[in-house]
Amino acid sequence: MIWFQLLMFLLVAAGGTGTVLTRDPKKQVIVLSFYGMLLSILFLALQAPDVALSELAVGAVALPLMLLVAIANVRKKLHK
Amino acid sequence: MSPRFRKWLFLVSTLGLALLLFWAVVALPGFGNYPGPYGDLLNSVAVYERHVTNIVTAVNFDYRVLDTLGEEFILFAAATGVMLLLREQRAAPHYRLPASPRAVFARSDAARWMGLGFIGALMAFGIYIVLHAHLTPGGGFQGGAILGSTSLLVYLASKESVYRRVTPKFLAELAECAGAGGYVVIGIGALLAGGAFLQNVLPLGQTGNLASSGTIWLINFSIGVEVTGAFSILFLEFIKEVPEREDSA
Numbered sequence: 001m002i003w004f005q006l007l008m009f010l011l012v013a014a015g016g017t018g019t020v021l022t023r024d025p026k027k028q029v030i031v032l033s034f035y036g037m038l039l040s041i042l043f044l045a046l047q048a049p050d051v052a053l054s055e056l057a058v059g060a061v062a063l064p065l066m067l068l069v070a071i072a073n074v075r076k077k078l079h080k
Numbered sequence: 081m082s083p084r085f086r087k088w089l090f091l092v093s094t095l096g097l098a099l100l101l102f103w104a105v106v107a108l109p110g111f112g113n114y115p116g117p118y119g120d121l122l123n124s125v126a127v128y129e130r131h132v133t134n135i136v137t138a139v140n141f142d143y144r145v146l147d148t149l150g151e152e153f154i155l156f157a158a159a160t161g162v163m164l165l166l167r168e169q170r171a172a173p174h175y176r177l178p179a180s181p182r183a184v185f186a187r188s189d190a191a192r193w194m195g196l197g198f199i200g201a202l203m204a205f206g207i208y209i210v211l212h213a214h215l216t217p218g219g220g221f222q223g224g225a226i227l228g229s230t231s232l233l234v235y236l237a238s239k240e241s242v243y244r245r246v247t248p249k250f251l252a253e254l255a256e257c258a259g260a261g262g263y264v265v266i267g268i269g270a271l272l273a274g275g276a277f278l279q280n281v282l283p284l285g286q287t288g289n290l291a292s293s294g295t296i297w298l299i300n301f302s303i304g305v306e307v308t309g310a311f312s313i314l315f316l317e318f319i320k321e322v323p324e325r326e327d328s329a
Contacts (some may be wrong), residue, residue, distance in 0.1 A: 009161065037179065048134045048216050049217035049218070050134075050218060050219065050222065051159050052217075053217065053222035053226075054221060054222050054225065057222060057225035057226050057229060058225060061225075061229045061232070062229060062311065062314075062315075065232065065315065065318070066314075066318055069319060069321055069322055070318075072182075072321075072322040073321050073322055076182075076322065077274045
């Protein structure tokens with residue numbers, strides 16, 4: 001189990017770095033959503049299933065959607 | 081501020097932050113080592129005292145139930161604030177609807193089938209998570225977030241007008257208000273029954289049964305309804321900011 005936790009820690013670190021290094025906002029949101037999923041698996045590995053469920057709903061679904069809508073809105077105004 | 085000065089300021093403050101972080105990390109207890117007394121105490125008494133098998137729920141909705149009331153109203157205030165700001169903005173005289181709303185993208189077969197296939201399963205899962213808060217991991221917050229996001233699958237699989245039809249704004253608002261108010265009503269009910277505000281005065285029932293844990297179950301259900309409504313309102317309002325063209329059905 002400790003190996004799985006270690007693996008998830010490394011994947012989360014890689015996911016966070018990947019999110020920062022992705023510079024195109026639209027692609028960044030998708031990477032961020034994937035990062036949220038990695039985080040929730042890490043929480044599960046650390047025996048916090050309650051937090052994992054919250055992270056899955058908010059980090060992998062709600063937050064990316066709001067960011068996508070915000071990006072679409074900004075682009076709409078730029079095109080005017 | 082010159083670029084050179086800014087760079088130096090950034091470097092110096094980053095170094096300071098890194099040192100502080102390092103200091104904090106070094107002082108952390110060992111990995112997997114829990115030094116606080118409360119977790120162990122609650123783990124050993126909560127099952128007998130409150131007849132629940134998910135201690136997290138017992139903590140949230142009984143042992144520190146007043147804190148959760150505050151947390152609930154944070155979400156309530158956030159959803160209401162979003163609603164107020166965006167609607168105010170749309171009602172302003174200088175606001176114009178985008179001259180050319182986004183064309184309706186044809187959803188791919190894959191998106192449509194995945195969406196349709198998951199709606200029922202996700203909704204059942206959300207309801208399960210809300211109802212079994214006192215028995216298995218999860219609760220009103222998590223289940224409500226899942227339920228509130230479920231209707232988004234309709235948006236992904238179909239189009240905006242269909243999504244709005246299956247997510248009536250009135251129902252979402254009603255759920256948010258009734259859920260938030262219900263929490264307080266349960267608390268006042270405990271007062272009327274002769275206990276303290278939000279005290280667990282109902283019979284606790286058999287440990288492991290769906291109908292057990294007294295007011296924990298009721299408060300959790302009320303939270304589930306509120307979070308479902310709040311998430312639905314947030315999504316409805318945000319998606320309204322990037323409308324799809326209505327006519328091209």
